Amino acid sequence: MAGTLLLERGHAVTFYEQKKAAGRKFLVAGHGGFNLSNRIDQPAFLEMYDREEIREMVRAFDVDDLVAFLDKIGIPTYIGSSGKVFPQVHIKPIDVLNAWLAYLKRLGATFLFGCQMVDFDADMVTLLVEGNEETKAYDRLVLALGGASWSKTGATGKWLELFRGKGIEVVPFEASNAGFEIALPEAVRAFEGQPVKHVACYLGQKEKYGELVVTQYGFEGAPVFYLNGAFRQGNKALLLDAKPGFSLEKIIHILEQAKNPTEGLKQLKIAKALVAYIKHKLRKEEFLDRHFLGQFIKRIPFTIEALRPVDEAISTVGGVPFSALNNDLSLKQFPAVYCCGEMMDWDAPTGGYLLQACFASGAWVGSMIK
Template identity: 35%
Template sequence: MSALVIGAGPAGLMAADALLRAGVPTTLVDAKPSFARKFLMAGKSGLNLTKMEPLAKFVQAYPTGASQLRPMLEAFGPEDVRAWAEGLDQTCFTGSTGRLFPTAMKASPLLRAWLSRLDGMGLERHTRWRWLGWDAGAFRFDTPDGTRHMTPDVTVFAMGGASWARLGSDGKWADQFAARGLRTTPFQPSNAGLLVDWSEHMRTHFGAPLKNVTFHAGNLTNRGEAVISVRGLEGGGIYPLGPALREGAALTVDLLPDVTRNALRDRLAKPRGKQSQSNALRKSLKLPPAAQALLMEMGRPLPSDVDALAGLVKALPVRHAGLRPMDEAISTAGGVPFEALDDGLMMRESPGLFCAGEMLDWDAPTGGYLLTACLATGLWAGQNAARYHASLPPVTQKKR
C-alpha cells in the first residue's frame, strides 16, 4: 500500500483526491459509519462553500494562521472552490453577501458525486476504522474485523478538531500525538456562542435577532447579527470575536452603528415631557425591541446625563460568562502548530506524516472561510505527500 489518509472530512477527501490524481494508490479511513458527517450536518441549513471576494480581503478574515494559510489559499481560493464544485456537476450561485452556495443547497449531492469520482480513481475506503496510535511503527486501528495494522509509505492526518464529537471530531488523536512526542497546542472553542445569564425580563426576547449592530472585543470588530437565546448570544455577529473573547476581552455592542454619538446626544436631549424614560428612549432612539431590551438589561440604571447615555448606546458592555463549551462550538483552534510542520505541511519530526484541515492550529469565521481552508490545506497536504512519495527510493516504498 502506498498512501493512507486518516479522516474523511473535506480535508481528508481533498488529500485523497490529490494523491490519486498523482497516481498514488490511496486508502481513506474514518472512525464513523459514514464519511464527512460534520460536512453533511453543515449543509443541512444551506451549504456555504466559500465567500466570493478578492483574495487579499479573504485572507484577512483569518484571525490566526493567516500568513501560513496564504500560499494554500492562493493555490485554492474562492474561484477554485467554485470550479471544483462545478467540476462535480454542482451548479452554484452567489448570494447578496458574496457567499457561494451550490444550487441544491445541500452537501449530500456534492459528497455523492465526489465519492463516486474518487471511487472511479481507485480509492480504497473503510468506515468504522478508529485509529489507536502507533504499534512498533505501524498504524493500529480498531475495525469491525478486529485490530488491523497498516504501514503506508506516506500518511495524511485529517481527523478534525475537538468540536462536535458525535460527528467524529473528538480531538482524541492529540493524546496519540503526545504519546509519540509530537507537538500540539491545547484546543479552544472557535465560532462559539456566548454564555449570558439573562434576567427574567429577557425571556420574551429569546429567539429574537439583534440586527444591524456592531460588536467589539479586544482589537476585533464585527458588524453582524446575533440571536438572543435562552443561554446567551449566538450567530455570525459574535463568532468572529471568539479569539478575543476566549482570552478574556470585554464585549461591547454599538446598537446604532450608523448614528454618530453627537447625533444621538441631540436626539436624547429633547424634552421627554410626561413620558417614561423607556418610552422616551424608544421614540428617540427607534431601537428594535430586542436591542431596546438589551440596553435595559445591560445598562440599567441608565445614566441621566445625555452624553453618558449616548455613549452607553454606542458601547454597551455585555456581561457574560465566556464562550459555550468546546463541543458545542462550530470549530476549534489549537491542534498541530504550524511551527511543527514544514512548508508542505509535513511534520518536521516525522518525515512522511502530513496534517491538514482543522487539525491545524488556525481560526476561521463561518461564511465559507472555514470550509475553504479545510479544502485548501487538504489539497496542499495531499499534493506534497504525493511529491514526497515520488521522492522515495522504490525499495523504500516496498518495505514501508
C-alpha cells in the first residue's frame, strides 16, 4: 500500500521481492475465506489492537478507505457474518492480488523478483540475487519484511539479527493467533476436528464468545486466538462456560428434570467433546450432584501449557517496537528507512483486523513520504 500511494503521487517505485512471485503471504490470508477487513463499529474495531500507534494508522486508513481502493482496482466487496468484509463470492484471492499488481504496473511500477535483502545503510541496500550480491542506491527504503509465521512464504524473521547487529532495538518474535496446547484426555481428543459451538472463554481479564475446534494438542478457534495475548501475559487458567446464554438456575433446573445427568447434558446440547471432558474430570458423586454439575458446566477449567509453535501461528508479535520508530515509521537510526506491516511489534486477532492494519501501516508510510 505504501508503494501504491507513492506511485499515485508520481514517484518512481521499484518493488524487490525475495520470492519468485509477489504476495505469497497475501494469498495465505485467503485460505478458508479472504477476510480483508471488518465493518464493526470503529470503537470496537480499534479495541482489537494492542497499541495506540497502530490504532492511529487504522483511523487514518480505515475499512471505508480500503473498500474504496478495492473498488477502484475492480474488486467489489460484500459484508459477511460478524461484519467481515470479503471480495465478492466469485473473486478468488489470486484475482485480488493480480488486480492490484496490474494497477501498480499501469502506474509505472517496476518489479524485481528473487532479490533477498542482506544489508542496508543510510544510502544503499545490498541484495542477494541468484547468489551474487548487488548494491542499490535509494532515496527512500520501505521495508515490509513480515513477521516469523508461515516461513514458506518468505516470512522467516531472520532479518531480526540484521537489525540487532546494527544496534536497532528489536523484540523477539512470539506466536500469536495460535492454538492452545492443553493436555486433553484421549476421550476428548477422539473428537478431533469437531466444533465446540456457542461457548464463552475466560482467561485473565479477557473473555470471548464463539466456537472452538478440538485438536490433538488442545483447542483452536477465534476465541483462542483472541485470548493469545492474555496467555502471553502469564495467564494459564482457561475457564469455559458451556452455556453462556443460560443462567446457572436454568441449567440446574434442566438437569434436575432429566432422568439422569447424561440425559440432562444432552437436553442442554452440550458438545460431545465437553461431555467427555466433564465425565473425565468429575468423580461419580460430583457428576450425580445436579448443583455441582451445573456449576461445573458454567466454569469448566483447563490449563494452557503453551501456544503452538511460531511457524504454525497465523501471525506473530515482536519485531521492531514503536520506540525504535519515528512517527512516520522511519527508523530513528536510519530516517530514510521505513517499516510497515507485521515486522512491527503489534498484535490483533483474526477477523480482518490483521490485514486492515497491514494495509493501514503501508498507507501511513506512503502518505508520510513527500
